[in-house]
């Protein structure tokens with residue numbers, strides 16, 4: 086009996102990645118963000134959106150319990166410099182389409198975060214769609230500099246990604 090209890094405790098302690106959230110024709114998978122260094126004013130959220138319906142929907146905004154506002158951003162390369170800009174008019178998700186918000190591209194920009202995000206914790210948020218409405222999500226917080234939700238770090242603890 087004791088062995089079973091111990092094994093269960095170990096299983097529960099393993100980091101569980103957030104489950105998919107489905108509402109209407111929209112499925113949101115694997116929301117994640119990164120821990121933020123002290124003093125940081127912004128954080129970046131990533132996730133994957135699938136439209137399982139027969140009509141297009143549009144991601145038009147978002148909120149987060151940890152930030153004053155959230156915008157949909159994209160990264161573009163201009164003259165060899167990566168810049169991010171707000172996606173005006175929303176992000177269309179066509180029927181049957183899967184759109185990944187991931188490092189180097191589309192992302193949810195959390196602006197004026199209220200407290201530093203800590204690795205292994207979670208932060209609540211919501212996505213607002215034109216048709217599916219508001220979808221509540223929970224972002225897993227990976228390490229500073231992580232390149233994916235599983236916390237595999239690019240330069241974690243190595244002093245890269247200096248904040249400026």
Ligand SMILES: [Cu+2]
Pocket residue numbers: 158159169170192193194
């Ligand atoms: Cu941004």
